[in-house]
Amino acid sequence: MSTRRLVLGLSMRYLGYHAAGWRHPGANAAGTTSFAHYRTVAQAAETAGFDLVFLADGMAVRVRDEPKGAFAQSSQVADFEPLTLLSALAAVTSRIGLVATASTTYNQPYSLARQYASLDLLSGGRAGWNVVTSWSDAEARNFGLDTNPDYATRYHRAEEFVDVVTGLWDSWDEDALLHDKDNACFLDPAKLHTLNHQGDEFRVRGPLSVPRSPQRRPVIVQAGASDAGMNLAARTADLVYTAPQSQDAAITFRSELRERAAAFGRDPDALRVLPGFVPFTGLTEEDARAASGELNELIPDELARQYLYNQMGNLSDHPLDGPVPDPQAGASVGSIARNLADMAQRDNLTLRELARVIASGYGARVVVDAGKHIAAEMLDWFHSGAADGFNICAPLLPETIGDFYRHVMPVLEKSGLLTDRNIPTLRGRIGLPAPASRYA
Template sequence: MTPRKQMSLGLSMRYLGYHAAAWRHPQVDPAGASDYDHFLNVARLAEAAKFDMVFLADGIGIRAKDEPEGSLCRSAQTAELEPLTLLSALAPMTKHIGLVATASTTYNEPFHVARKYASLDRISRGRAGWNIVTSWSDAEARNFNRDQHLDYDTRYERAAEFVEVVKGLWDSWDEDAFVRDQDTGIFFDPGKMHVLNHQGRHFKVRGPLSVARSPQARPVLVQAGASEQGLEIAAASADVVYSAPHDIDTAKAYYANLKARLARYGRAPGDLLVMPGFTPFVGRTEQEARDKYDQLNALVDPLLGLSYLYGQMGDLSGYPLDGPVPEPMDAEVKSIARNLLTLARRDNLTIRQLYTQTAAGFGSRIVIGTPKQIADEMEAWVAAEAADGFNICPAALPIGLEDFATLVIPELQRRGVFRSDYAGATLRENLGLRLPGSRYAAA
């Protein structure tokens, strides 16, 4: 009998969860997103449940806008901790779980990113990962001496070169370069130091990096995005890709498209894991799961809910909340606006129901059900080659993680599709990814 494929699991732990009203839940500390102890508790819970990694998405500005007026002061997406500082503090307090954080290729320099993540990897003994993003909002641009963000093509062209420079800097030292011979006075073997001397359109970086080689050869590279440029960056360099499909057919098409691109970069399908995100509401019965969903939805302030539709549908504050959804007005992203309107018309949703669905998972796929129902769906996606694992985005933290760890993880383990213990010491080992070789190894 062919053994069932093992799935990988990541935990997204930004803010207080992926529901806009999570901070108002009576079992959630509303100050938690600025509290180290909150994140330490979440990381330890995830490690006890044998998750591969915790993941901190990040933006370097407050992207939420006060549209409609009065909505911003109702949003908890306004104060958080800087990810690498936080993960460095979590590293010595955890032992197995991977530590992944976002850093922008638009508002950083390659040497900064290479040095910080190489340091985190050594501090954590091989558990670091970098989530590659390009930064897309004007709010972030205005924090970095610009009035608006770089155009799309420039951002992705810069990102592709940025990643190659970082990878090159991570190869600056052979694994055994530092001999540290106190008798001879030789600290490192000069033949095992490599100077990058990169000169490209966007960057001129000499190197070498002032951090020894990573315990896992290099930190795990994570990427998200469905654009053509993003898919190529993922195919060339990423170890893990987070995706956001809402149905299995879309997920299968994305998975096949991405995996098919790997060969041209000399990579095998197993060198890249695709991990769609979803927000689970799990209960011992379907009704209990539905009640948890409804409880959080009831806490969404109408102004805050309308802010989740503002950029796509325009200002709907003048319309009856329990009335039909009108045609979009001056949509920033017309395709998203059309999708929202189609959804509203198909399911006969009111404005309140539409903003509730959007605010319930920040746009991620919502899954409501019993442990068996949720495990069935997860297993079906992996069997259908729609996923290699999942990025779990709990609606509220830590309670959503506690529910998933208590109810769903044991069901996955019982089926033999998720580990009962960690396989190795590094994030790369636990994900089942091979070690990347140095570009200088052949020479």
């Protein structure tokens, strides 16, 4: 049985989740391609007590010029390749986990397994792989296709892809490398295993050329909320990101995910569910609202509508000051669109107001309150079974880290529920046992 602690992740892509963050007077607008910016963010997150940093990714420029002019207003068009960046950050951090997205649709299992195993060794057992299937046709067009493979095909490939990668990560027993100079024996061949995978999508012989790390294999992260996504997470994931707009929705999701994990023969306590939210905080609620309002005033109208269309489909035929319709069938991320529509109905939001909310946090739940109230809500979610921790989607980086550290973290520290920062591996820090090798 694993020990359940409150896990804190920081999503650190771009300059933060707020669409207008790059326009803030204190922001380094060139930070999206500055190693110094990401080094500052990762080191600040480590000092503040976060367990991991998370770098989302898409293998294309996915911002569309809808409506006209939005493309030129977006900062989400220039960034680093995640594993290259996290490998560099591994050298300037010592305790914080390093998690990055990689697609099962536009990669091959052997090369991806090798890359993440290398990051895991370089970091001393702090790597994690966020498994995605890629949803945009912009990515397809960078890999010789006009459109993405259909939903069922992508998830069928993803299931096999993860099985191959985890199989390759089992290639080396812990004591396979002997380094015996006197007897000229570098390794024990009996402890190096060949996978010989033959499946519908892949044929991979193995073994992997990268030995095992101190945490045995990288942590697997997944964020799918669809039926197939939840099954993939329940069967394979260690950490699961989710984006509920209410505590009840979070409780329902986590409960169902744990039931599915048990049906796959897994211990449900071997899962960590981390809802995401975008915190605007300060000493008082007034301080938090001032910070939120300052950024919201910087959102150009075209960019706000672009965020709306990206999550909800093209709603240009609907008046901005009218009610929010049901999500269109073509909305890019269906579960997020449904959550947003439910939130808009609950809070009686107009399309314009919803556009501002989405542009503030790209569809994640936005929370504007005093730090002590945010911390109390986080602890309530943890105790109620809505969450095992949280993926903090910072609206502005690195500023949000300091605000969170000063105003939220002291209350969380007093709870006694935070993880042990002295544990060197990510898997150990979040209270998960090393998975057994299939060759054990």
